[in-house]
Amino acid sequence: MVGGGFGGLACARALQAWPVSVHLIDSHNYHLFTPLLYQVATGLLNPSDIAYPFRTCFRGSPNVRFQQARVATVDESAKHLVTEAGETISYDYLVLATGSTNNYFGDPALAAFTLGMKTLEEALRLRNHVLNCLEQAAQTTDEAERRRQLTFVVIGGGPTGVEYAGALGELLQLVLGTEFPELDVHWARVVVVEGQDRLLHTMKPRLGRYAAKTLQRRGIEVRAGVMVSRVTPDTVELSDGNAIPTATVVWSAGVKPDLPRNSAGPMKGRITVDGDFRIVGWPGSFAIGDGAAFTGSDGEILPMLSAPAMQGGRHVARVILDDIGIGPPGEPRAPFRYIDKGTMATIGRNAAVGQIKRFQMTGFIGWVAWLAVHLYYLAGFRNRLVVLSTWGFNYLHRDRPIRIIARADE
Amino acid sequence: MVGGGFGGLACARALQAWPVSVHLIDSHNYHLFTPLLYQVATGLLNPSDIAYPFRTCFRGSPNVRFQQARVATVDESAKHLVTEAGETISYDYLVLATGSTNNYFGDPALAAFTLGMKTLEEALRLRNHVLNCLEQAAQTTDEAERRRQLTFVVIGGGPTGVEYAGALGELLQLVLGTEFPELDVHWARVVVVEGQDRLLHTMKPRLGRYAAKTLQRRGIEVRAGVMVSRVTPDTVELSDGNAIPTATVVWSAGVKPDLPRNSAGPMKGRITVDGDFRIVGWPGSFAIGDGAAFTGSDGEILPMLSAPAMQGGRHVARVILDDIGIGPPGEPRAPFRYIDKGTMATIGRNAAVGQIKRFQMTGFIGWVAWLAVHLYYLAGFRNRLVVLSTWGFNYLHRDRPIRIIARADE
Numbered sequence: 001m002v003g004g005g006f007g008g009l010a011c012a013r014a015l016q017a018w019p020v021s022v023h024l025i026d027s028h029n030y031h032l033f034t035p036l037l038y039q040v041a042t043g044l045l046n047p048s049d050i051a052y053p054f055r056t057c058f059r060g061s062p063n064v065r066f067q068q069a070r071v072a073t074v075d076e077s078a079k080h081l082v083t084e085a086g087e088t089i090s091y092d093y094l095v096l097a098t099g100s101t102n103n104y105f106g107d108p109a110l111a112a113f114t115l116g117m118k119t120l121e122e123a124l125r126l127r128n129h130v131l132n133c134l135e136q137a138a139q140t141t142d143e144a145e146r147r148r149q150l151t152f153v154v155i156g157g158g159p160t161g162v163e164y165a166g167a168l169g170e171l172l173q174l175v176l177g178t179e180f181p182e183l184d185v186h187w188a189r190v191v192v193v194e195g196q197d198r199l200l201h202t203m204k205p206r207l208g209r210y211a212a213k214t215l216q217r218r219g220i221e222v223r224a225g226v227m228v229s230r231v232t233p234d235t236v237e238l239s240d241g242n243a244i245p246t247a248t249v250v251w252s253a254g255v256k257p258d259l260p261r262n263s264a265g266p267m268k269g270r271i272t273v274d275g276d277f278r279i280v281g282w283p284g285s286f287a288i289g290d291g292a293a294f295t296g297s298d299g300e301i302l303p304m305l306s307a308p309a310m311q312g313g314r315h316v317a318r319v320i321l322d323d324i325g326i327g328p329p330g331e332p333r334a335p336f337r338y339i340d341k342g343t344m345a346t347i348g349r350n351a352a353v354g355q356i357k358r359f360q361m362t363g364f365i366g367w368v369a370w371l372a373v374h375l376y377y378l379a380g381f382r383n384r385l386v387v388l389s390t391w392g393f394n395y396l397h398r399d400r401p402i403r404i405i406a407r408a409d410e
Numbered sequence: 411m412v413g414g415g416f417g418g419l420a421c422a423r424a425l426q427a428w429p430v431s432v433h434l435i436d437s438h439n440y441h442l443f444t445p446l447l448y449q450v451a452t453g454l455l456n457p458s459d460i461a462y463p464f465r466t467c468f469r470g471s472p473n474v475r476f477q478q479a480r481v482a483t484v485d486e487s488a489k490h491l492v493t494e495a496g497e498t499i500s501y502d503y504l505v506l507a508t509g510s511t512n513n514y515f516g517d518p519a520l521a522a523f524t525l526g527m528k529t530l531e532e533a534l535r536l537r538n539h540v541l542n543c544l545e546q547a548a549q550t551t552d553e554a555e556r557r558r559q560l561t562f563v564v565i566g567g568g569p570t571g572v573e574y575a576g577a578l579g580e581l582l583q584l585v586l587g588t589e590f591p592e593l594d595v596h597w598a599r600v601v602v603v604e605g606q607d608r609l610l611h612t613m614k615p616r617l618g619r620y621a622a623k624t625l626q627r628r629g630i631e632v633r634a635g636v637m638v639s640r641v642t643p644d645t646v647e648l649s650d651g652n653a654i655p656t657a658t659v660v661w662s663a664g665v666k667p668d669l670p671r672n673s674a675g676p677m678k679g680r681i682t683v684d685g686d687f688r689i690v691g692w693p694g695s696f697a698i699g700d701g702a703a704f705t706g707s708d709g710e711i712l713p714m715l716s717a718p719a720m721q722g723g724r725h726v727a728r729v730i731l732d733d734i735g736i737g738p739p740g741e742p743r744a745p746f747r748y749i750d751k752g753t754m755a756t757i758g759r760n761a762a763v764g765q766i767k768r769f770q771m772t773g774f775i776g777w778v779a780w781l782a783v784h785l786y787y788l789a790g791f792r793n794r795l796v797v798l799s800t801w802g803f804n805y806l807h808r809d810r811p812i813r814i815i816a817r818a819d820e
Contacts (some may be wrong), residue, residue, distance in 0.1 A: 402458040
């Protein structure tokens, strides 16, 4: 099992009760609840609230072994993989659940001058950076520089961009108003840039319009139908000719599969898999989640979301158990069918959008539903308790308590 | 006000209600409750539990202005200081409360190959490093290397070293026993090295003996009366000829004042101050806390502890108010007299030592007293609540929940 995100963790959990030996490899020592990363980035939650150590997950399962390592290459014919530290690890069955990483479309300036939101490290860096911009803005006497420090550009108007922009807007409202007498809350500017003609283009048009309207009502600028043409250390240039001076550019406009760098084989883009998530051309190996291209019964490729990853993980566990002949008795395995659990995005306090098939939600109802769903899926009892009490406390006090600039570079 | 540690914060708080303009400068944006750093380093508390943003402290005090900056030099004759960013800041009264930093006694190997415990960044780095050692130990097949990764040497048997060693021992007991099936809990080794002939040599001999006995009963080695002669990337060499192969050397054997680097003037070592904490030779400037050498009525220089820093800070506030002629009415200012609030150190679960003047405490009573005192002094309502509930939860569950390896380098 390579990767302990939503897919890998679901697969390992589905296997842990069976007489198989699971070797879980991940480059981090924790499972990360990525949907709440934006709350870490905006000082609402602590890193440990959304990160759950793998070893704690599998404390009671001696057949699941965790190893912190990064996989360099896979040799399917030899049935082994090689870690970046040079260790060779053999397998009977391989499950690649390596997820995705930021896609800068080959532009080194994007990689160098934007801040990501895919990992805990990136979220912490973003939190430190934004808080530092406020301190810099409070100190400067140069008005243009102050405006630049207080301008935050979010590239990408998907769920991540919308959620982060909304939460950042709330953070700035709260903090600038009360704790920065040097600064006026109206000097701060949050701009969401989206290449498509509306926000949340994977959702229904009505929801995208609602999100844009809600963000705008809360003072956030939305620029849809505009591409980013160039990013420099102090400016974002847009395809409509405008340039926005800024010290903070957040990248949430694209991800790509994060696969072992195999010279040959099927690992280009997302890996093509069959109806049981077997990698085409590599029998006995599976790929699930963001790294896999699974074509559903409707002819569409499964979206890069947590739900298809988890469902794929559980299906693969069943396929492996059947293959060994120790699977659950009873009815034969049903073919995989993706159950769309819907998608959601919060826009901020009391406002979220969600859709489950044809059913759509907005506003306060959507927000409460969002809360319930995220608490339900958050791994680990302690984390759920802490997150719930943090949310409750901060809802009442309108606070973002974790506003410390703390690095831990080694 | 330069520095927002215990001394600077106490001074600023004592001035905030008066018609004076306080300019608080610190290189971090938060006040750090350093006595609990070792709990962050051992995964019990989150960084934000012991770090309180200055701007939040002074939210309701428009006369206190915070600036995140590092002071490079002070020009007393011109009554201004210069930040490392090059900004010149004028003052009427200067209070230097810049605290202390690790003292490596000029040994670059100590600075390079040991991990400190003076800042939040250092504590996080130490936490990440120790957890990473466990992961490395779990992976290696080389027994000597595994033993090296599982050996932790703490240099310095003062309160910091004793508290960290005790907490690290508990962390290893808890984690190795339950979550690392690859490792045996008896393979781990924690060694405390102290140059003096006993631990806690600033406290009564009985308490040092109790601390050593308690640590040893919990499996921690205590080497008193032994100096460190050399530290290399993989070994600690001791003055008794022994060498300990280790991947982790924690430095808690010395601190020194962390003063602005002035070429001339009174800033060598701790700054000599008079009975009102005025810097000798610099009238109108004060020094408090670890950076000041204040000689008490008993002829002793005040220890580098939080209590004398806080008491000095409050006294200096009164001196300044009197000087301006707006101080509290009534009786004239009493000369400064240090009130010894005692010192304490936890050794771990249910065990601590403490002394207040001639009164001494050990064991469970000491531990409860330690809890009460630290909760009382911890700044900020939210933090106190979070820390209390975390302690309660982990006391019952014997857990160290925050075991994630997360960096945030920028």
